[in-house]
Amino acid sequence: MPPVGNWLRDRSDEQLVALLRARPDLATPPPADLSVLGARVEQRSSVARACEELNSFALSTVEALVLLDADRQPVTLDAVAEVLGSEVTVQRVRRTVAELRDLALVWGEDDALEIAGTAREVLPTFPGGLGRPSDELTEVTAKAALAEMDEEERRLVGKLADGSPIGRTKDASAHVTLEQATNPVQRLLAKGLLLRRDTETVELPRQLAFAVRGDHPMGEVEPEEPAPELVQTDRERVDSTAGGAALELLRHVEELLHAWEADPPDVLRSGGVGVRDLRRTAKTLEVEEQQMSLLVEVAVAAGLLDRTEDAEPRWLPTISSDTWLASPVEQRWATLAAAWLELPRLPGLTGARDEKDRLIGPLSDELSRPLAPKDRRRILDYLDELPGGCGARPDDVATVLAWRAPRHAGRLRDDLVRWTLSEATTLGIVALDAMTTAGRALLYDGPSEAAHRLAEVLPEPLDHVLVQADLTVVAPGRLEPDLAAELKLVADVESAGSATVYRVSEGSVRRALDAGYAADDLHALFRDRSKTPVPQALTYLVDDVARRHGKLRAGTAAAFLRCDDPVVLAEVLATPASEELELRRIAPTVLISPLPLADLVDGLRAAGFAPVAEGPDGNVLDLRASGRRTRGKTRQRASYGPPVPGTEQLAAMVTQLRANDLAGSTRRGRAVVPERGRPSAEATLALLRRAAAEERNLWLGFVDTHGTRSQHVVRPISVGGGVLRAEDAVSGEVGGFPLHRITSVALVEE
Known part of the structure; x- marks a missing residue:
């Protein structure tokens, strides 16, 4: 069997570029020549990766080729179509084989198709759900044996033919004659219609499965993509x-x-x-x-x-x-x-x-x-x-x-x-x-x-809400960012969806007042933004909370508490919370505490009071906890597998493959013998000038600026200035080869 490398040499440059694009793992790292590329095409891991992208019918076609032993001898397209079943046309198989050929999973003409030997390792153990063939059966004798089976034997064979050809049974342990057999398994083993794998495992021969399946040797095969509803x-x-x-x-x-x-x-x-x-x-x-x-x-x-x-x-x-x-x-x-x-x-x-x-x-x-x-x-x-x-x-x-x-x-x-x-x-x-x-x-x-x-x-953001009599506020859609932020501060979300329902409570109003809003600000917010009349209950709630809000003024002493009304301070000192807060009077209108300001305010609120915190300037201080943050990490973009080079890169790679392949198969004549790893400069110049004068092709070993070694067959044009100008035998392009980068040189035998 000719190696796949020979088949690759007959492919066009466009076909090779398409192959490397479809199977990018073949191009990483760039193969030295077409023989190396051919070896990679047959590697198990590469074949497995290519099979991952095959559709159901293409996989069935590869399985059919394995069943026909196309990894050992060439098979015909008609034979593949016959194994796939009577409902599959030769034209459909030809189209699929062409796609597999483009992927180099199949090669050869339609009358001599071959596949990689590793394809057998990549596919299921039993391609098409078929077991091994029996040396004692032919398709004719298998059909005759099937016709002579009793109902129990036919049921057992049909079950193995429909699924896995392997069956587990204790009846396989006994080696008995047909006359001694007491059950279908023993009778079929005695007739040679089941293969014994071990004492508890039997296998249905491939020929008998073909006889059961009839016109569908590989079972139900889907040649076309199913249509969704x-x-x-x-x-x-x-x-x-x-x-x-x-x-x-x-x-x-x-x-x-x-x-x-x-x-x-x-x-x-x-x-x-x-x-x-x-x-x-x-x-x-x-x-x-x-x-x-x-x-x-x-x-x-x-x-x-x-x-x-x-x-x-x-x-x-x-x-x-x-x-x-x-x-x-x-x-x-x-x-x-x-x-x-x-x-x-x-x-x-x-x-x-x-x-x-x-x-x-x-x-x-x-x-x-x-x-x-x-x-x-x-x-x-x-x-x-x-x-x-x-x-x-x-x-x-x-x-x-x-x-x-x-x-x-x-x-x-x-x-x-x-x-x-x-x-x-x-x-x-x-x-x-x-x-x-x-x-x-x-x-x-x-x-x-x-x-x-x-x-x-997205719907246009709304600049209004609907205030209800039950102290709820309905946002009938997406709100403007400023309005949404204000509403989130002054009310709590009760239900969300296409329309969000907020509820205004004493706690939410106090939260807004703590943030620096005044009662007039809240009245204006609801009056200006509501499309419905503001209910009296909401006005009363805001006024009532605002009236009690801020009467007590807490500051830092560690913390102090002041109030213009000494009676309110006396009321605070009379509560059990005053002992926990360690409050003491230092003036008729001032109490102090060693606790932090935030703890003092929280403790008084828990006792039923409504203090506010104030800063050194006497203004209201917002004690809400500032958000904790972490710096976060930069995340790398996901990678899906080997990088796919661009078309120009692949074309250049194919050109180099051709050049290396030609150089590797070229018969070399007179050569310059390297001295200490490099050819003599004088001998190299002499050989280059002789080849240019005689218009002889040269074989060159060359190292580029990246340190990559390559081989070329060229026709010298001129030698001078430390550079050989020559025409590449593969691409026909004229280029320069610095003499100090030439590692070896030889004449090509015609």
């Missing part, structure tokens, strides 16, 4: 639904940052977040644990959360999170969506069990999958292939992608499709089982364009 969608409805999902995502991530700022969870020894912390935060955000895991993973990938570098590390918002919180809505979404798209992890595995039966938590090492970004893009690319205005359900997408790459992603293949589409829906990249306009822009144009597309479908 399309879901009709409306583009505007898809995009508006995605806009709502994006706003909901941002709200949850903001709440996550605030929750972990106030109560940062510990970093587990194995990395990640504890299940208890995750559940607590999920309850606070009112989301499912699986969605909580996605939010945490995306926030960390986007650089909004990270672990501290303390002796006891915790998960905290990063410095970058402040910039993110202050950014426009569409830019915040684009940051999260891009982080998810490039996330080299599988959040969907959260909650599963590892090899030691332990729960897998978010941010743990068990979720790491370097190829996850590539898989995500493959799934979303398929959804984008569907006709305009159409989507597909996750199960149908999984079925189609399973046909396109059955060996891809292993046992998680179908789960990965469902997880990806669910996560993409949560992020607003997919909606109503279809790709969104912003999601498509994210895939092909980048985050900036995706943000622009999302901004086009």
